[in-house]
Amino acid sequence: MKRVLVTGGAGYIGSHAVVQLLDRGYEVVVLDNLENGYSELVDRRAKFYLADLRDKNSLRRVFEAEKIDAVMNFAAYIKVGESVENPTMYYENNTYGVMNLIDIMVEYGVKNIVFSSTAAVYGEVKGDKLVDEEFPTDPINPYGMSKLMAERVIADAAKAYGLNYSIFRYFNVAGAHEDYEIGQKGEGITALVPIILQVAKGERAELGIFGDNYDTPDGTGVRDYIHVVDLVDAHILSLDTLKEGVSGIYNLGNGNGFSVLEMLEAAKRVTKREIPSKVVPARAGDPACVVAASERAESILGWKPRYTSVEEIIRTAWEWEQKQ
Ligand SMILES: NC(=O)c1ccc[n+]([C@@H]2O[C@H](COP(=O)([O-])OP(=O)(O)OC[C@H]3O[C@@H](n4cnc5c(N)ncnc54)[C@H](O)[C@@H]3O)[C@@H](O)[C@H]2O)c1
Numbered sequence: 001m002k003r004v005l006v007t008g009g010a011g012y013i014g015s016h017a018v019v020q021l022l023d024r025g026y027e028v029v030v031l032d033n034l035e036n037g038y039s040e041l042v043d044r045r046a047k048f049y050l051a052d053l054r055d056k057n058s059l060r061r062v063f064e065a066e067k068i069d070a071v072m073n074f075a076a077y078i079k080v081g082e083s084v085e086n087p088t089m090y091y092e093n094n095t096y097g098v099m100n101l102i103d104i105m106v107e108y109g110v111k112n113i114v115f116s117s118t119a120a121v122y123g124e125v126k127g128d129k130l131v132d133e134e135f136p137t138d139p140i141n142p143y144g145m146s147k148l149m150a151e152r153v154i155a156d157a158a159k160a161y162g163l164n165y166s167i168f169r170y171f172n173v174a175g176a177h178e179d180y181e182i183g184q185k186g187e188g189i190t191a192l193v194p195i196i197l198q199v200a201k202g203e204r205a206e207l208g209i210f211g212d213n214y215d216t217p218d219g220t221g222v223r224d225y226i227h228v229v230d231l232v233d234a235h236i237l238s239l240d241t242l243k244e245g246v247s248g249i250y251n252l253g254n255g256n257g258f259s260v261l262e263m264l265e266a267a268k269r270v271t272k273r274e275i276p277s278k279v280v281p282a283r284a285g286d287p288a289c290v291v292a293a294s295e296r297a298e299s300i301l302g303w304k305p306r307y308t309s310v311e312e313i314i315r316t317a318w319e320w321e322q323k324q
Pocket residue numbers: 007008009010011012013014031032033034035036037038051052053054073074075076077078093097116117118119169170171172173174191
């Protein structure tokens with residue numbers, strides 16, 4: 001396991017995977033169409049290819065030129081609201097794109113894939129039970145369904161073609177690497193933490209709190225926030241299990257739920273700034289409360305998240321945001 005192809009390596013999480021793999025001595029090849037990525041986020045030590053998952057010939061060019069040992073697939077569309085408005089665009093990129101990638105991996109004899117999935121595969125979670133990997137999958141938006149379908153494609157292909165896979169279901173990823181100038185970026189950001197910090201910076205007038213009528217203690221949505229560096233660590237650890245032929249599906253979260261209002265208060269403490277907010281209508285496709293049980297990643301991969309406080313997670317994101 002020497003050379004890893006990182007698809008979506010010019011994006012937020014992919015660019016972290018690139019530097020963390022390089023720091024552990026892997027050779028890294030990046031594939032991205034730069035639709036939502038930034039070439040300046042890609043570490044210069046990695047080799048970059050402009051290619052698109054939906055275009056098999058562009059993928060062939062990469063696999064022809066590079067001997068790949070494992071693929072980490074981060075390339076996807078990621079916005080829940082957009083997926084509700086334009087579902088076919090999501091199935092085309094997030095499901096069909098993965099089918100293409102698998103076909104090309106098989107064509108070139110590449111056996112190992114690490115895949116970014118999402119807590120959105122679980123859909124509406126009733127009550128306040130932690131969600132483990134056996135929880136029934138029932139996505140309530142096309143984004144989650146496009147990822148669940150891709151998971152199924154990967155598992156079926158693994159059986160048929162002898163592949164090994166690690167599928168990671170991320171909860172809410174936030175924060176930034178403290179040693180590199182990389183982080184979450186982009187005009188169209190919809191994720192809570194960067195939006196709150198953009199308000200703190202004065203780039204946005206206020207935070208719109210999407211609904212305060214949910215069945216949660218303060219009525220706002222509850223999520224499990226996980227630091228991007230911890231998240232990527234699990235991916236890298238899983239390369240060793242893939243080498244041993246062990247495939248699996250793993251949740252990645254901290255196991256603690258924070259509401260939108262709690263995140264807002266934490267961000268005020270970290271930034272020491274005013275952060276104006278107002279309640280606006282709930283966003284289509286948003287469940288009330290989603291919190292992870294991630295013991296499987298801990299026991300099988302030996303994974304242990306290091307950033308366990310949301311203040312710490314927000315602080316690293318704030319340091320990045322201020323450099324922008
Ligand atoms: N950010 C989160 O909280 C979160 C949570 C759960 C899952 N995920 C998953 O993690 C992965 C990475 O997310 P991110 O937050 O880094 O998003 P991002 O948009 O920053 O990165 C995605 C990258 O993939 C590229 N890309 C998209 N479609 C492509 C295609 N067809 N061909 C080539 N490149 C393509 C984009 O240009 C971008 O650089 C996604 O698969 C996403 O579904 C993210």
